[in-house]
Amino acid sequence: MSEDVTYADLKFQDSSQTKNIQTFDNLEEKVYITSKTEMGKLNKLQDIKEELERNVSLQLVSNTNISKKIVNLSITMQELATKLCYELYRRQTEHKCKPCPERWIWHEDNCYGLFDNLQTWQKGEELCSAKKASLLKIKNKRILEFVKSQNLRNYWLGLSPRKDYRSYDSMDEKIISSNWYIRDTHYLTNDMSCGYIEKMYIYYDLCTERRKTICEKLANPVKIESMLTIKDPDGRL
Template identity: 60%
Template sequence: MSEEITYADLKFQDSSEKENIYEFDGVGIKVYTTLKIETGKLNKMQNFKEELQKNVSLQLIHNKNSSKMIRDLSITLQEIATKLCHELYKREPEHKCKPCPKAWMWHEDSCYTLSDRYETWQESVMSCSAQNASLLTIKSKSVLEFIKSKKLRGYWLGLSSEEHQGYQNLDETIISSNWLTQRRNDVNDRMFCGYIDTSYISYADCTYSKMFICEKLANPVEVKSTLLSEIPDGKYS
């Protein structure tokens, strides 16, 4: 009996795959065949999964590159439209491409309006706020030069101080900490508020009445309508 077992083992190891199958009983052949088929399916699924992951990765890279190209193109078109609108605005201050309300001045990315009403500083803050704007704060050289070019006198600005500052050169005040970057409602009769006087800033009791300047962020220039506003003969609509 022992010799037969040894013979059988040796035969199993040395035989071909076909002979190997027939050494099993009927159930063993079915299990082996099923296992082989399922293993083949699993390998195909694994290959399909890897191919799918590869395709998805390539698609994501393509989409990312496409999105960047579209974003860069949009930015470029926006810049072109804005520059074009600035040129049209110089020719016609109320050109339809202007991103500011009617009668408001446009400079860089902001809109400005001069009110000819006389109001206290606090009332001026409220009037600007009602237009989704705030009293002008001069924080850059570009805005400073823009305002100086208007040669204004007696307009409230977004300035307040607990001490009377006297006259100050407008050029020097753009770095002042007295500029208000937010609307405030706590200014009282013990405070002084700043107003523009041509190239100077002066302070007065905040309860005095003066004209005022409001500012707010300009809307983005509409790319399509602006770029299509030019017609072949060089005229503009």
């Protein structure tokens, strides 16, 4: 039995479809509005993020500049403290600001210890090592001029022991010599020669002979806080 489709039925179907289309349109519009709103929020958040990144970057640059200024200021203060201490040291060799052990000589960046008890070259090397130092090496003109000014005699030097005997060398000729490097001395034998200083020259003798010892090591940094407590340098220290 066939069903008769009336005008009212068609009208109802059209009305129902229209409502569905309108509902879909409304839903699509809401989705669009919501997406647009969320996109706006996202853009704002992105702007805030970029602003924060710029602020952090500027702060880092500022912190870097401040750090550099602090480093430069520290270097300048250390240089001034060292210069002032050296002036005080020239007046009083055992001044409390001195960066070298007691009775050691301070010159530029190094400390020099002179020990007059006579001993073999190897014992002299061991003495220096025990004091966290090494036998003196004359490796540049500044040290050479300092050594000449001290008029040293009969001190073992930090020259490597040698099997071939030499009578003497001029100190000026030995500055760039590779022989200043002291290798492991376990090979040292009784017939080897070692160098010692005699005023302007370097002489050689058996390493088993007994002579004085001169050691060298890096000076400690001058303590800035020790300089801040010093009174007027015009004699009232």
